[in-house]
Amino acid sequence: MKQVVFPMVDDRLNHSDKVLTVSDLRIEALSGGNWSEIVKGVSFDLQRGEVLGLVGESGAGKSTIGLATLGYVRQGCRIKSGGIIFDGEDLRELPQGRIRSLRGVRIAYVAQSAAASFNPAIGLMDQVIAAAISRGGQTRTEAEARARALFSAMQLPDPDNFGSRYPHQVSGGQLQRAMVAMAMMCRPDLIVFDEPTTALDVTTQVDVLIAIRNAIQRFGVAALYITHDLAIVAQMADRIMVLRHGESVEAGDVATMLRKPKHPYTKSLWAVHSIPKATQPQSLGLLHISNLHASFGPVKVLHDVSLDVGYGRTVAVVGESGSGKSTLGRIVAGLMAPSSGSITFDGKPCQPLVQQRRRDLLRKIQIIYQSADTALNPRHTVRKIIGRPLNKFHKMSGAERTQRTIELLEMVELNGSYIDRRPDQLSGGQRQRIAIARALAANPELIICDEITSALDQVVQAEILKMLVSLQQRLGVSYIFITHDLATVRAIADDVVVMHRGRVIEQGPKDVVLTPPFKPYTEQLLASVPAMTTGWLDGVIAARSAANSSLDVKHGN
Amino acid sequence: MSSSDTDGKRNVGTYFHGVIRRMSRVPLTSWLGIVVIAMYVLVALFAPLIAPYGEFEVVSQRPFEPWSEQFIFGTDQLGRDVLSRLIFGARNTIGIAFVATSLTFLIGGTVGITAAVVGGVVDQAISRVVDAVMSIPDLVFILMLLAIAGPGATNLVIIIAVIGATRVYRLSRAAAHNVVSLEFVEAARARGETLPWVVTQEIQPNILPVLISDFGMRFCFVFLAIAGLSFLGVGLQPPTAEWGSMVRESAALISAGDITPLIPATAIGLLTIAVNFVGDWILNETSGLSDGR
Numbered sequence: 001m002k003q004v005v006f007p008m009v010d011d012r013l014n015h016s017d018k019v020l021t022v023s024d025l026r027i028e029a030l031s032g033g034n035w036s037e038i039v040k041g042v043s044f045d046l047q048r049g050e051v052l053g054l055v056g057e058s059g060a061g062k063s064t065i066g067l068a069t070l071g072y073v074r075q076g077c078r079i080k081s082g083g084i085i086f087d088g089e090d091l092r093e094l095p096q097g098r099i100r101s102l103r104g105v106r107i108a109y110v111a112q113s114a115a116a117s118f119n120p121a122i123g124l125m126d127q128v129i130a131a132a133i134s135r136g137g138q139t140r141t142e143a144e145a146r147a148r149a150l151f152s153a154m155q156l157p158d159p160d161n162f163g164s165r166y167p168h169q170v171s172g173g174q175l176q177r178a179m180v181a182m183a184m185m186c187r188p189d190l191i192v193f194d195e196p197t198t199a200l201d202v203t204t205q206v207d208v209l210i211a212i213r214n215a216i217q218r219f220g221v222a223a224l225y226i227t228h229d230l231a232i233v234a235q236m237a238d239r240i241m242v243l244r245h246g247e248s249v250e251a252g253d254v255a256t257m258l259r260k261p262k263h264p265y266t267k268s269l270w271a272v273h274s275i276p277k278a279t280q281p282q283s284l285g286l287l288h289i290s291n292l293h294a295s296f297g298p299v300k301v302l303h304d305v306s307l308d309v310g311y312g313r314t315v316a317v318v319g320e321s322g323s324g325k326s327t328l329g330r331i332v333a334g335l336m337a338p339s340s341g342s343i344t345f346d347g348k349p350c351q352p353l354v355q356q357r358r359r360d361l362l363r364k365i366q367i368i369y370q371s372a373d374t375a376l377n378p379r380h381t382v383r384k385i386i387g388r389p390l391n392k393f394h395k396m397s398g399a400e401r402t403q404r405t406i407e408l409l410e411m412v413e414l415n416g417s418y419i420d421r422r423p424d425q426l427s428g429g430q431r432q433r434i435a436i437a438r439a440l441a442a443n444p445e446l447i448i449c450d451e452i453t454s455a456l457d458q459v460v461q462a463e464i465l466k467m468l469v470s471l472q473q474r475l476g477v478s479y480i481f482i483t484h485d486l487a488t489v490r491a492i493a494d495d496v497v498v499m500h501r502g503r504v505i506e507q508g509p510k511d512v513v514l515t516p517p518f519k520p521y522t523e524q525l526l527a528s529v530p531a532m533t534t535g536w537l538d539g540v541i542a543a544r545s546a547a548n549s550s551l552d553v554k555h556g557n
Numbered sequence: 558m559s560s561s562d563t564d565g566k567r568n569v570g571t572y573f574h575g576v577i578r579r580m581s582r583v584p585l586t587s588w589l590g591i592v593v594i595a596m597y598v599l600v601a602l603f604a605p606l607i608a609p610y611g612e613f614e615v616v617s618q619r620p621f622e623p624w625s626e627q628f629i630f631g632t633d634q635l636g637r638d639v640l641s642r643l644i645f646g647a648r649n650t651i652g653i654a655f656v657a658t659s660l661t662f663l664i665g666g667t668v669g670i671t672a673a674v675v676g677g678v679v680d681q682a683i684s685r686v687v688d689a690v691m692s693i694p695d696l697v698f699i700l701m702l703l704a705i706a707g708p709g710a711t712n713l714v715i716i717i718a719v720i721g722a723t724r725v726y727r728l729s730r731a732a733a734h735n736v737v738s739l740e741f742v743e744a745a746r747a748r749g750e751t752l753p754w755v756v757t758q759e760i761q762p763n764i765l766p767v768l769i770s771d772f773g774m775r776f777c778f779v780f781l782a783i784a785g786l787s788f789l790g791v792g793l794q795p796p797t798a799e800w801g802s803m804v805r806e807s808a809a810l811i812s813a814g815d816i817t818p819l820i821p822a823t824a825i826g827l828l829t830i831a832v833n834f835v836g837d838w839i840l841n842e843t844s845g846l847s848d849g850r
Contacts, residue, residue, distance in 0.1 A: 033578060333747050354746055362749040375740040379762035389748060438744075 019189050019222040020046040020069060025082035027064055027073060027246075037080065039064055040246040046190065049220040053237030053254070055230060055269070057457040058428070061246040062226045066192045069224060070107050071099040087189060104131030108183035110212075112195040114175040118167040125163025128182040136186035143185065150181040153218070154211045173204030177211045184215050191216075192224045197232065201320045202484060202528040209235060209530075210541055228457045230269060231530035234258055235537035242266050254534055269459060270532075285344075286311045286478050287332065287446055292341030294327055301327045302338070302502045309446065309495075312472065314479040316493035316510075318486065318525065324502040325482045329448045332480065333367040346445070363393040366439035370451035372431035376423040382409070382434055383419045389441040408437040413467055429460035436464075440471070450482045465492055486529045490514060498522050583838065590834030597828055601647040610638040612645040613796050621810065624817075631817055634806055642798040643821060649793060650800050651828070653710060654780035660718035661775060665725025666768060670756045672726070673733035674742075684730070687723045695720055699782065703791045713792060717779055728771055732764040766839070773836025777829045784825050800825050 027039035039061045046052055054062045064077065071091035073079055084091040086107065091099060103109075111117045118127055128150075129143035138146070144163070151159035154177040167175055176196055183191050193212065197205040213236065216223055225236045233240055234254060241251040242265065250263040261267050287309040294302040301324045309315045317325045330336045332343065334354040343350040345365070351357045369375035376385055386405045390396040396404055406416040412433040423431050432452060439447050449468070453461040469492055472479065483489060489496055489510070496513040498506040498521065506519045513522060527543075530536055583591075600607060609629075610616050617628065617636035624631045630639035672680040690698075699716055706712040736742065737760065745759050784801030786792030793799040800821035807818040 335743060335747055354749060357749070359749060362747070367744065367747055369740045369744070371740065375744055377741040377759055377763070379765075380758075392748060392750075442748075 017048050018045055019048050019087060020224075021083065021085040022065070022069065023083045023085070025065065025068060025084065026080040027061070027068060028078055028080045030076045035078075035080075038077070038246045039068070041082070042241075042243070042246070042248050043082075044241060044248075044251065046222045046224065048189070048222055049216075050239070051216060051223045051225055051237045053233035053240045054224060054226045054243060055228065055233050055240055056243035057228060057459050059245075060243040062228075062243055063194055064246075065243075066109075066194050066224055066226050069190065069192055070103055070109055072103075101135050103135075104188075105136045105186040106189050108186070108188040108191045110176075110179050110183050110191060110193045110196045113199050114179040115167065115172060115199075117179065118175060120167050122166075123163065124165055124167065124170070124178055128163065128178060129185060131182075132185040138186075146185060147181060150184055151178070153214060154178070154181050155207070156181075171204070173200055173207050176200065176208045180208070180211055180215055184219065187219060188221055190222045190224070192226070193236075194226045195228070198227070198229070202486070202525065203320055205232075205530075206528045206540060209537055210544075212236065213537060213541070229530070230458070231532045231536075234532055234534050235530055242269065258532065258534065285309065286346060287480075288344040289328075289332070290342055290344075292328070292331065292338050292343070294324075294331060294336065294338045300502060302331075305341070305499075305502075305504050307497050307504065307507060309478050309480060311445075312476045312478055313494040314472065314481055314492055315495045315497060316481045316483060316489040317497045317499060318483060318489055319499035320484060320525075322501070323499040325499050326450055327502075328499075329367065329450050329480060329482050332446075333365055333448055334362075335367075359393065363389075363442045364445045365448070366442050366444040366446070367448040367450065368432075368435050368439050368452050371455050372428065372435045373423070375435050376431055376438075378423050381420050381422055382426075385423075385434060386437050386441050389438060393442050404441075408441055411440060411471065412437045413463075428456055429464065432456060432460075432464060433467075436468070436471075440475075444477060446478045446480065448480045448482070451484070453488060454483065454485060461488075468492065486514075486526060498525065586834045587838035590831040590838075593827060593831035594835060597647055597651060597831075600644055601651050604644045604648045608638075608641040608644040610641040612642060612798050613637065614641070621807075623815075630820060631815075633803070639803075639807075639817060639820070642803060643800070643824065646798040646800045646803060646821065647824070649797055650780065650783060650825075653714060653793065654776060654783055657714045657717045657721070657779045657783070658772060658776045660714060661721035661779065662725055662768060662772060664718060665722035666729045666761070667756065668722070669726040669729030670733040670760050670764070671752065673730045673737050674752065674755055674760065676737075680730075683726075687726050690720070690723045691727075696782070696785070699786065700789075700791065703786070708791050708794055710793060710797075713783065713786070717782055721775060721779060725768075725771070725775065729764060729768060732767045733760050736760050736763045770836050770840035773832045773839065777832050777836075780832075781825070781829060 022045075023043045024041045025039055025043070026037055026041055028035040029038045042061075042065055044052060054065060056062050064074070067073060068079060069084055069086070069091075071084065071086075071094065079092060086102070091102075094102075118124070125144060125147060128147050129138075129140070132138045132143040132146070133140060136143075147163060148159050151162045156162045156174055156177055162170075162174075162178070170178070180196070196212065197208050200208060209232065215221075216236075223236075225233060227233050227236075237254055239251065239253050240257045242249040242257075242261075242263070244265055250257070250261065250266045257266070258270075261270055285308045289308070290306045292302055292305040293300070305324075305328060307315065307317075317328060319325045327336065331338050331352075334350075334352065334357055337352040343352075345361065350361065354362065383402070383405060386408055387396075387401050390401050390404055394404075402419070405419060409415055409418055414430065414433055414437075418426070418430070418434075423434070426434065435452075453464055456464065465488065468479065471477065479492075481488070481493060493510045495508065496506075496510050497504055498513065498519075500521050505521045506513055514526070518526065527540065615636045616638050617632045620632065620634045620636050622628055622632040622636070628638050628640070630643065633639055633642065668683060672683045699720055702716045702720075703712065706716065742755060742759050745755055750759070783792050784799070784804075787799045787801030788805045790802070790805070792801060795802065803821040804818050807815075811818050
């Protein structure tokens with residue numbers, strides 16, 4: 001294997017070891033005509049070569065702090081007080097021109113969505129080297145050579161020609177690695193990683209994590225790693241700071257924070273991964289799918305899929321994006337017709353499309369979507385959203401309907417005060433609860449949950465999963481739980497179906513599928529999920545290099 | 558309820574506060590437009606109370622009497638008071654334009670959203686017919702249809718509405734396309750909702766802001782078309798007071814240095830500009846182009 005050697009950071013060793021000092025940082029945001037603090041006095045130091053993980057739910061102020069270390073605040077925000085001292089200079093006092101010359105050169109930023117950050121009309125190479133040429137003082141030839149070396153270090157395919165591609169010609173994971181390469185172009189002193197893998201699949205995520213880890217270790221940069229995923233921060237960071245509502249709750253080194261967190265909030269974050277669930281007894285089939293095939297035009301998306309869902313059981317369908325798991329859900333819901341195969345519901349054959357199904361069958365099968373933002377009509381009130389299925393399936397109206405709506409709101413742990421709100425007046429978690437209440441309003445026997453927690457942060461995710469489990473125990477409803485998150489599967493599934501490229505790779509009770517011996521693809525999927533221990537990523541890297549060297553031996557290198 | 562889940566709360570008080578705050582940020586041009594439109598509407602509504610004489614009342618033996626204290630803008634070719642006809646003209650011109658524009662949106666909006674929801678062959682068929690109609694210049698087509706159907710307020714309204722609906726169809730179909738792909742529409746289909754429900758309850762409320770801002774622009778067009786057709790003599794027929802025909806009837810005076818024909822023309826122009834100002838502002842507010850919330 002070709003190994004590219006970069007000069008280590010030596011020319012900057014004369015600088016102090018402390019790269020960044022943030023002291024009592026307070027940031028305000030304009031809301032409803034008033035300034036309110038969203039970051040309330042956060043302080044931390046960052047040494048050269050050190051990685052600090054900022055952890056917290058959405059809205060905790062992680063990204064705001066990350067951007068502030070670039071001397072930037074979003075529109076409608078301002079820094080009220082505090083110091084951001086980068087390499088001896090306070091960014092708050094530097095003129096804009098000077099800050100611009102630092103950004104991208106000495107302080108780099110890696111955003112969550114590389115797809116949204118790259119200009120789709122410009123080739124990757126031009127974008128990767130732009131800052132290095134305009135502000136980093138490199139010539140075009142130098143910069144291109146360095147970019148190619150970095151592409152190769154990031155293990156991007158065909159590094160010599162990778163730069164001539166456009167953003168839409170490479171995958172999401174590759175684009176994210178190209179963005180890391182861009183950040184490394186000028187050998188920065190500090191990189192801010194803002195949820196760099198949140199938008200990726202588990203299997204792609206590992207590649208990006210390895211690339212980031214390599215970059216940090218080789219160049220000895222300091223990094224701020226922002227994420228809501230604790231398992232990831234355990235791999236990447238040396239120290240962790242837990243944020244909540246703009247305040248630092250607790251900070252410390254990774255091992256201590258993972259083993260014995262002190263603050264109750266930190267403990268609650270850590271406890272997310274354990275939801276108690278009694279396994280449902282095996283029962284006869286509510287839904288029986290056999291030999292299902294489906295295609296979008298000429299592209300086959302499902303090949304010979306068969307599965308059973310028992311009364312009151314939860315079947316988790318897992319796989320990467322593109323594995324056909326959502327298509328399966330849509331076919332069960334009657335939103336798409338299969339090209340062949342049969343579906344039996346409650347012992348009776350099921351018509352393929354919604355229009356052909358009887359109202360009673362429509363009532364019994366409900367679907368909940370990943371993004372409650374788009375699954376609820378923004379112009380309808382909660383009353384109308386939940387009231388409509390009550391009216392349609394149960395002929396309820398007037399006071400009876402209002403009464404039942406309030407009952408449903410209470411079932412999803414909200415209350416009657418939410419009845420006249422619109423979706424934009426609710427938080428992400430509350431919207432998903434409303435979507436669940438809408439499904440429950442029909443009194444369904446089967447609910448298809450299509451990635452319903454993957455857009456939510458961990459604490460809310462755990463609350464919703466717990467609620468679904470207790471609703472199942474009370475109502476005896478069955479779930480088809482479509483997800484790529486194996487932690488969720490472990491927490492709530494009875495049976496597991498593993499899908500890959502439209503085929504069922506493995507299926508069976510959770511204890512059989514998720515305990516060794518594994519089938520190869522299941523093992524790969526499981527191995528990609530970061531564990532909540534510090535050494536997990538090192539283990540993966542070691543395993544991969546072992547596998548590579550054994551391959552090299554086979555090829556006679 | 559966990560505290561992590563409560564940040565979406567916002568009470569009704571702050572909502573109204575927000576409305577007041579938004580109103581205070583309305584630019585000067587839009588205020589001007591709102592005031593002008595309000596004046597026109599008041600004049601149209603209370604025409605019989607404001608006008609010194611009747612719409613058809615012949616008040617002078619001499620035609621084209623000059624401006625005087627008795628007849629502020631003089632009289633027309635039959636000796637009717639120009640000011641009074643101007644005031645009643647607001648009623649006729651604006652009223653008919655409003656009815657025609659509303660009908661335009663009713664037809665174009667309904668068909669456009671339906672085409673977007675149903676899709677497939679139906680959508681293609683309707684869209685190609687609309688393309689064919691749009692390829693014929695509007696004014697020529699309207700003139701031709703009026704020649705066939707004969708002039709008259711009802712024919713005028715129907716013809717203008719049908720022709721105008723093609724453009725509204727395009728707009729509402731495009732806007733509805735963005736909404737149709739959202740999951741709440743799919744959820745409605747999964748619930749077994751009928752087409753009228755999906756069109757009127759799920760989609761229409763979401764594209765309403767776009768349609769409302771376009772309503773202003775469309776209104777201007779219809780209003781100008783009616784005035785133009787009346788000027789040509791095929792729009793609203795005498796003795797109905799109409800600004801376009803009033804310009805025509807007194808047009809000869811301009812060569813004698815009398816600016817009377819410019820008065821109904823100015824009335825037309827001022828309303829067009831005012832509606833445009835307000836329409837622009839609404840578009841800006843609803844399209845998310847403005848920086849505030």
